[in-house]
Amino acid sequence: xxxxxxGIWDSFYFSFFEAQRWKFYLxxxxxxxxxxxxxxxxxxxxxxxxxxxxVSANSLSKPRGRRTLGGWLIRVGSGFADLYTTVIRGTPLLxxxxxxxxxxxxxxxxxxxxxxxxxxxxxxxxxxxxEIIRAGIQSIDRGQTEAGRSLGLxxxxxxxxxxxxxxVKNILPxxxxxxxxxxxxxxxxxxIALTDLTRAGDVVxxxxxxxxxxxxxxxxxxxxxxxxxxxxxxxxxxxxxSDRRL
Amino acid sequence: MIDVCNLSKxxxxxxxLDGINERIEKGEKVVIVGPSGSGKSTFLRCLNLLEQPTGGxxxxxGQNITDPKTNINLIRRKMGMVFxxxxxxxxxxxxxxxxxxxxxxxxxxQQEADEKAMALLERIGLVEKANAYPRQLSGGQQxxxxxxxxxxxxxxxxxxxxxxxxxxPEMVGEVLEVMKELAQDGxxxxxxxxxxxxxxxxxxxxxxxxxxxxKEQAPPGEFFNNPQHPRLKEFLNKVL
Numbered sequence: 001x002x003x004x005x006x007g008i009w010d011s012f013y014f015s016f017f018e019a020q021r022w023k024f025y026l027x028x029x030x031x032x033x034x035x036x037x038x039x040x041x042x043x044x045x046x047x048x049x050x051x052x053x054x055v056s057a058n059s060l061s062k063p064r065g066r067r068t069l070g071g072w073l074i075r076v077g078s079g080f081a082d083l084y085t086t087v088i089r090g091t092p093l094l095x096x097x098x099x100x101x102x103x104x105x106x107x108x109x110x111x112x113x114x115x116x117x118x119x120x121x122x123x124x125x126x127x128x129x130x131e132i133i134r135a136g137i138q139s140i141d142r143g144q145t146e147a148g149r150s151l152g153l154x155x156x157x158x159x160x161x162x163x164x165x166x167x168v169k170n171i172l173p174x175x176x177x178x179x180x181x182x183x184x185x186x187x188x189x190x191x192i193a194l195t196d197l198t199r200a201g202d203v204v205x206x207x208x209x210x211x212x213x214x215x216x217x218x219x220x221x222x223x224x225x226x227x228x229x230x231x232x233x234x235x236x237x238x239x240x241x242s243d244r245r246l
Numbered sequence: 247m248i249d250v251c252n253l254s255k256x257x258x259x260x261x262x263l264d265g266i267n268e269r270i271e272k273g274e275k276v277v278i279v280g281p282s283g284s285g286k287s288t289f290l291r292c293l294n295l296l297e298q299p300t301g302g303x304x305x306x307x308g309q310n311i312t313d314p315k316t317n318i319n320l321i322r323r324k325m326g327m328v329f330x331x332x333x334x335x336x337x338x339x340x341x342x343x344x345x346x347x348x349x350x351x352x353x354x355x356q357q358e359a360d361e362k363a364m365a366l367l368e369r370i371g372l373v374e375k376a377n378a379y380p381r382q383l384s385g386g387q388q389x390x391x392x393x394x395x396x397x398x399x400x401x402x403x404x405x406x407x408x409x410x411x412x413x414x415p416e417m418v419g420e421v422l423e424v425m426k427e428l429a430q431d432g433x434x435x436x437x438x439x440x441x442x443x444x445x446x447x448x449x450x451x452x453x454x455x456x457x458x459x460x461k462e463q464a465p466p467g468e469f470f471n472n473p474q475h476p477r478l479k480e481f482l483n484k485v486l
Binding site: 068141143144146147148149150151152153154157161162165166169243 | 294296314319320322323325326327329331333334335336337346347350351379381392395396399
């Protein structure tokens with residue numbers, strides 16, 4: 001039994017501390033976090049805009065809203081949003097990344113590869129975030145919008161001050177699910193020769209010839225996900241203040 | 247104050263309002279009664295364009311509000327509305343519910359709005375609930391707060407859409423009491439309700455709606471004691 005544990009420790013020491021290999025994981029971790037944060041921000045911005053377009057198109061009053069320029073723009077935007085979510089959700093992330101890297105940004109300098117990857121993951125995530133936010137907004141009772149509008153607030157003010165703050169509470173659990181998925185999906189960045197956390201583990205594996213480096217990478221992902229889950233818990237408790245009864 | 251000309255509303259093939267003509271003067275308390283599905287709520291919701299009419303015109307204080315060029319948001323500031331389901335904003339405290347619209351629309355500062363909110367809460371005896379959240383309150387308390395939330399905009403007319411229908415029976419009284427006080431203060435009111443006692447006591451005029459039309463209207467005494475239309479007689483027999 002002790003021999004077994006010593007064996008594990010030796011393997012871990014060899015894969016992590018020997019030859020300062022931990023710096024390699026750290027570099028990979030940094031890249032993974034960088035791409036995740038960039039993708040997360042881009043994804044939320046894209047998702048929010050598309051979701052609001054979709055919801056607004058559904059609630060345009062007829063026939064009044066049809067004739068105005070704003071109504072027309074919303075309809076075109078909503079059509080684009082539908083196309084976007086269909087195409088992005090209908091094709092693999094890796095294919096999108098390769099097309100963006102070898103196609104659209106073919107001429108971009110290699111040091112921007114990380115940005116291209118972040119952008120690609122963000123574009124992908126945006127489609128999922130859009131559906132999450134749309135569902136969250138539509139889960140809020142129509143009466144809330146009607147109450148806001150009946151007080152003289154315009155559509156934007158009602159969305160911003162009445163509907164969205166309530167929708168956030170419903171959106172939170174699912175959107176953290178999406179962030180967790182996103183964090184782990186950045187592991188395909190290795191395909192465009194970026195050294196993310198997964199790639200770092202795999203490179204060390206090819207030196208030490210055990211699977212221990214991959215287990216180490218996996219554990220780091222696990223810790224990150226647990227941290228994210230903790231953040232989610234704190235946010236949910238804070239937003240729950242108005243739910244508590246006396 | 248409100249002029250309705252040949253108003254109609256159809257949901258698909260279903261005609262809910264069928265060419266309604268009506269005039270509501272300043273200071274009137276108009277109570278609308280009728281069987282469910284008669285179009286009375288739809289009629290009320292058309293008055294502030296929560297429902298978009300499919301035909302006809304509505305004038306409010308001389309302005310054609312069904313004209314697409316009219317800024318309906320400015321009109322709605324003058325028309326308070328109270329809903330069957332209260333529709334308080336659950337993520338905001340009672341005080342914030344009341345001050346949100348006046349402050350957001352730049353009608354007064356947060357401090358002025360707060361003072362006004364406290365004065366209104368004082369009036370309905372709920373000052374101590376200023377910092378509570380709607381879910382911590384009873385239905386009756388929520389509905390009274392929904393009424394003062396609308397009053398905080400200083401509306402010229404108040405529209406009530408079955409304000410007591412979602413309440414437990416013992417809470418109906420407290421809400422009707424607030425509405426009666428409002429009526430005594432001279433507010434113009436249009437009320438859709440099943441509370442015949444309220445109609446009898448407070449209304450200056452009672453309208454009976456059926457099949458998308460106003461079938462009969464009269465002051466409450468005449469309306470209840472001497473109904474003419476056979477549908478109204480039948481309706482009153484059932485509810486009284």
